[in-house]
Amino acid sequence: MNKNSAASLAARYAQDGFVVIPDLLSGAECDRLKVEARQVLDHHAKPGASVYVHVAVVSPAFRALAEDPRVVAILKPVMPQGVMFLSDKIVYKAPDKTFPTPWHIDCFYWRNTRPKLSVWIPLDDATAENGTLTVVPGSHKKDWRMVKMGLPSGDFQYEINGGDWREGDVVTCAIQRGTAIIFSDRLVHGSTRNTAGKDRYAIISTYHAPAADEPFDLDFPARKVLVPAAQG
Numbered sequence: 001m002n003k004n005s006a007a008s009l010a011a012r013y014a015q016d017g018f019v020v021i022p023d024l025l026s027g028a029e030c031d032r033l034k035v036e037a038r039q040v041l042d043h044h045a046k047p048g049a050s051v052y053v054h055v056a057v058v059s060p061a062f063r064a065l066a067e068d069p070r071v072v073a074i075l076k077p078v079m080p081q082g083v084m085f086l087s088d089k090i091v092y093k094a095p096d097k098t099f100p101t102p103w104h105i106d107c108f109y110w111r112n113t114r115p116k117l118s119v120w121i122p123l124d125d126a127t128a129e130n131g132t133l134t135v136v137p138g139s140h141k142k143d144w145r146m147v148k149m150g151l152p153s154g155d156f157q158y159e160i161n162g163g164d165w166r167e168g169d170v171v172t173c174a175i176q177r178g179t180a181i182i183f184s185d186r187l188v189h190g191s192t193r194n195t196a197g198k199d200r201y202a203i204i205s206t207y208h209a210p211a212a213d214e215p216f217d218l219d220f221p222a223r224k225v226l227v228p229a230a231q232g
Contacts, residue, residue, distance in 0.1 A: 001073050001074070009074065010078050013182060013184075017183060018137070018181055018183035019181070019183075020179060020180075021074050021181070024070055024074070030124070033061060033123050034124070034201050037062075040058060040090060050093065050097055051090065053088075055088045055090055065121075065203065066088055071180070075119070075182070075226075078117065079227070081229055081230060082209050082210040084208055084209060084226060084227075085223060086208055087206050087222060089204050091201070091204060093131045098195060100131065100191050100194075101131075101191035102149060103188055105188055106118065108144075114208050116207065117182055117185060118185065118207075119180050119206075120183065121203050121205075122175065123202060124201055126175050126176075126202070128174055130195075130196035131191045131193065131200060135171050145162065165188070209229065210225045210229045
């Protein structure tokens with residue numbers, strides 16, 4: 001990535017709180033990772049689980065993805081203080097998982113810790129019909145309140161209270177498989193309803209700047225510094 005491209009990526013991330021990187025992975029890579037994701041869910045997740053955290057601990061293939069030079073290259077412009085992998089998770093939407101993910105911000109779930117960002121990569125084409133990511137550009141610059149709600153499935157227990165954005169402010173991220181979306185842990189995001197009647201897999205990897213361990217970090221054994229903090 002040249003200097004101009006890196007500067008543009010960083011500027012878009014700073015303004016919108018997210019950035020889309022097309023064609024990060026090939027179709028063949030997505031196919032292989034889907035097979036691996038299914039094996040991880042079958043052998044390590046609870047029966048019927050739609051989310052499995054700590055994938056890199058049990059899967060060399062996903063460990064390699066978290067550290068892939070292509071991933072690191074797109075993170076460096078938006079993480080000038082260095083890059084440290086924290087954890088990853090598979091998100092699987094079965095045909096019967098039709099509910100939309102409620103509007104939320106990730107930092108609510110790791111309060112009083114250092115800022116983080118995530119890289120969301122669908123392994124199937126992601127559309128408005130199969131529960132793709134939805135975001136509110138620029139919402140990472142505001143403070144939001146989360147309140148208890150709870151879906152019947154128990155997958156999500158909190159949602160944004162009093163979102164003041166308009167329908168036209170929402171971006172529905174209809175993207176091809178292998179595309180990456182980098183987004184801030186303060187960005188308001190959710191998903192569309194899954195009405196496609198098909199399986200859909202995605203991997204979400206989370207990163208933060210290198211620093212001394214916080215108590216929160218110790219729950220994530222796969223954490224690793226990928227780009228050391230700048231010196232001087």
